[in-house]
Amino acid sequence: MTMPRLIPEQHEVLEMLKRSGAYREGHFVYPSGQHTPHYFQMPLAFRYYDTARVLAVALSRKLRLEKDVSSALPKVSIISPSPGGIPVAFAVREALSAEQIYWAEREEGKRMFRQYVNAGEVHPCVIVDDISRTGTALQETVEIVQQLGARVIGCAVIVRFRGSAPRLEVPGDEPVPILSLVDFDAKWYDSGDACADCKQGAAEEHVRF
Secondary structure (H helix, E strand, O other): OOOOOOOOOHHHHHHHHHHHOOEEEEEEEOOOOOEEEEEEOHHHHHHOHHHHHHHHHHHHHHHHOOHHHHHHOOOOEEEEOOHHHHHHHHHHHHHHOOOEEEEOEEEOOEEEOOOOOOOOOOOOEEEEEEEEOOOHHHHHHHHHHHHOOOOEEEEEEEEEEOOOOOEEOOOOOOOEEOEEEEEEOOOOEOOHHHOHHHHOOOOOEEOOO
């Protein structure tokens, strides 16, 4: 019997995401008016324990290969940039046996932690999210982590769009690589006039985000 690899190949991860409905191919239109032939909704993969476990263990293995992360465990905080990344963050926290978990939220256009998260209480941080499209959410999370006096020692996502930043810039410290299970070649069209699927008359599916 062949044992599954702890870190699946990229094509295997995409196949898992397809089977769960978390990765779809078609003709999608975002509220911004942008068109794209692909759509990710990662929480759909985390409906299934076995799939969630495989993805979380794979991310945790990549993180354990980072010396700053492995040497700090278990006194590590797993940080999700937003509520959407919480299922991934909890699964990775379990796989790493990390002691703390936090998540940020947007309030009045600003990313922040909930009240009563105090400076000095947060362990060195690993930022974990489901997907990085531009890297903005991850970078904003670095800022609020540093405001609490905590250090960012790692970062991992399931899917990173290749056009996004490959590392986090950490003021006063070394850049932190953004680890991923899939580096994805995203395609975007700013409008229907430029969209290849529109030119072929493909049916549109409008998505909320």
